[in-house]
Amino acid sequence: xxxxxxxxxxxxxxxxxxxxxxxxxxxxxxxxxxxxxxxxxxxxxxxxxxxxxxxxxxxxxxxxxxxxxxxxxxxxxxxxxxxxxxxxxxxxxxxxxxxxxxxxxxxxxxxxxxxxxxxxxxxxxxxxxxxxxxxxxxxxxxxx
Numbered sequence: 001x002x003x004x005x006x007x008x009x010x011x012x013x014x015x016x017x018x019x020x021x022x023x024x025x026x027x028x029x030x031x032x033x034x035x036x037x038x039x040x041x042x043x044x045x046x047x048x049x050x051x052x053x054x055x056x057x058x059x060x061x062x063x064x065x066x067x068x069x070x071x072x073x074x075x076x077x078x079x080x081x082x083x084x085x086x087x088x089x090x091x092x093x094x095x096x097x098x099x100x101x102x103x104x105x106x107x108x109x110x111x112x113x114x115x116x117x118x119x120x121x122x123x124x125x126x127x128x129x130x131x132x133x134x135x136x137x138x139x140x141x142x143x144x
Contacts, residue, residue, distance in 0.1 A: 006038050
C-alpha cells in the first residue's frame with residue numbers, strides 16, 4: 001500500500017495522540033509496522049510534534065507580576081481619563097450655569113427698565129456680572 005492512499009492514514013494522528021480504543025490502537029500499531037508509508041507519516045508527525053514542543057519551551061511565559069503591572073497601568077489610564085472627563089464636564093456645567101445667571105439678570109434688568117439701561121449703574125452692573133462669569137474658577141478664562 002505504499003503507492004496508494006492507505007485506509008489507516010486518517011487514524012494515524014489519533015493513534016499517535018493516544019485517542020483510539022485499545023483494540024483500534026493495536027490494529028494501527030500492527031499496520032504501521034508493515035506499511036512503510038504510514039511509518040514514514042508517523043515519523044513526520046512525531047518530528048513536527050517535537051519541533052512544536054521545543055518551540056513552545058523556548059518561549060518563556062510572561063511572569064504574573066508583569067501581567068499585573070500592565071493591568072494596573074491600564075486601570076490607571078482609564079481612571080485618569082474618567083477624571084479628566086469629569087473635570088471638563090464640571091467646567092462646562094459651571095460656565096453654563098454662570099451664563100444662565102447672567103442671561104436671567106440681563107432679562108430682569110431689561111424688563112424693569114423697559115429694554116434699555118436707565119442709568120450708568122445698570123450698565124456697570126451688567127459689565128460686572130460678565131466679568132464675574134469670565135473670572136470664575138470654573139471658567140478659568142479659557143476652554144478646557
